[in-house]
Amino acid sequence: MDIIKELLTEMEDEAAITRKMLALVPEDRFDWSPHPKSMTLKQLATHVAEIPSWVVMAVDQDELDFNAGSYQPAPLSSNAGLLTLFDKSYETGRAALDRLPATMLDTPWIMRGGEVVYLNTTKYGMVRHAFAQTIHHRAQLGVFLRLLDIPIPGSYGPSADEMGG
Structure with missing residues (x-):
């Protein structure tokens, strides 16, 4: 089994969803939050969009x-910007995984x-953690x-919205 190939396929499948x-x-709802302890919609969506780039950390570090960095979420003002951020994050994560030698997975x-x-x-564990x-x-x-x-799409089959429920 080519584990890198399998991980790349899983990453691609999850990215589409x-x-x-x-x-x-x-x-227009970026600042909305369902609860005071919850992230805002924008914070959560930004986080989701950035996670595929964590694979770069798994590969290169x-x-x-967390105490050594000064992470700042990407500034977003539109859904188009959110999707651009996600596409970039996915591409950089995918490219990093593609260049990871399988022999390094247990590092x-x-x-x-x-x-x-x-x-x-391990590096493998961190890739799986990002997923x-x-x-x-x-x-x-x-x-x-x-x-x-907002009607939601299915993840691993049709959602209730797609089924007419």
């Missing part, structure tokens, strides 16, 4: 220390906040859209 969901995010990889370790895995985060936050986005009464 994610792009359909992101395309529905309404600009051996750790991420240790750590996500931390200073001395606190959040994730102690899992995409799916998790895309599902949250689906709930946000549903709460805004």
